[in-house]
Amino acid sequence: MSTTPDKGGPTGAENGSLNSESQPPMPPKLTPKDFIFGKLIGEGSYSMVYLAKEIRTNKEYAVKVCYKNHILRERKQKAIMREKHILRMLSSRPHPFFIRLHSTFHDSEKLYFVVTYAKHGELLPHIVKYGSFDVDVTRFYSAEIVTALEHLHSLGIVHRDLKPENILLDDKWHIQITDFGSAKIISASGKCFCHGKII
Numbered sequence: 001m002s003t004t005p006d007k008g009g010p011t012g013a014e015n016g017s018l019n020s021e022s023q024p025p026m027p028p029k030l031t032p033k034d035f036i037f038g039k040l041i042g043e044g045s046y047s048m049v050y051l052a053k054e055i056r057t058n059k060e061y062a063v064k065v066c067y068k069n070h071i072l073r074e075r076k077q078k079a080i081m082r083e084k085h086i087l088r089m090l091s092s093r094p095h096p097f098f099i100r101l102h103s104t105f106h107d108s109e110k111l112y113f114v115v116t117y118a119k120h121g122e123l124l125p126h127i128v129k130y131g132s133f134d135v136d137v138t139r140f141y142s143a144e145i146v147t148a149l150e151h152l153h154s155l156g157i158v159h160r161d162l163k164p165e166n167i168l169l170d171d172k173w174h175i176q177i178t179d180f181g182s183a184k185i186i187s188a189s190g191k192c193f194c195h196g197k198i199i
Contacts, residue, residue: 030054030103032112035063041121046070051117061102064113071111079181080111086157086180087115093155097148099168099178118168118176127164144175152177156186 035052042049047066054061071080087101094100099116106112120126123141127133133141145167152159159166161182168176 029105030114031105032107035061035114037063046074046076052114054114060117061114062099062117064115066111066113068106068109068111076181082183083180084113086183086185087113089155089157089185090152093151095148095151097144097151097175097177099176115178116170116176118178119171120169120173122165123167123169123175124164126169141175145177148175148177158184158186160184 034056035054038051038053040048041051041062042064047064047070049062049064052061052063053059066080071077084101084104087099090098091101099118102114102116104111104113145162149159149162157180159177159180159182161179162177166177166179168178170176
């Protein structure tokens with residue numbers, strides 16, 4: 001565990017004010033018919049994540065499929081809207097250490113979030129596999145996490161649920177932070193903005 005992540009394996013080392021930036025451009029509108037859906041790569045209490053290929057571009061994405069009846073039953077409407085809003089914010093101010101929102105759409109039963117595909121999955125299984133990382137690897141990922149959080153906080157966003165399961169690894173073994181359902185937006189005055197409501 002001494003090579004850099006670029007050479008394989010995890011073994012190396014809005015604005016807070018709610019202005020126009022809080023309403024970033026909408027991603028392109030697509031439908032499920034624009035994708036070829038593949039294997040299941042993740043699962044949550046009210047969603048499933050699939051590897052999918054966009055037919056027009058041949059690009060691979062992760063598609064988070066949320067079931068409307070589960071969302072209603074578990075009262076997750078605000079969390080879903082908050083996550084969509086924050087993903088749009090992050091996509092309008094892109095940073096290499098966050099997943100990006102490519103598109104959203106829905107049908108009668110499901111909501112779809114098309115986001116960056118992180119080839120090497122969650123950080124947690126790699127920690128479990130190796131037991132612990134060496135000093136260089138630990139420094140490497142700590143630096144990436146700190147850099148990512150600095151960017152997030154500069155936009156007035158607090159993640160609130162950062163853990164190895166919510167840190168993904170891309171094809172070059174760099175981090176991609178995901179899962180913003182518990183995140184909050186903090187205004188310049190220090191108040192919390194949550195899906196249209198000031199707390």
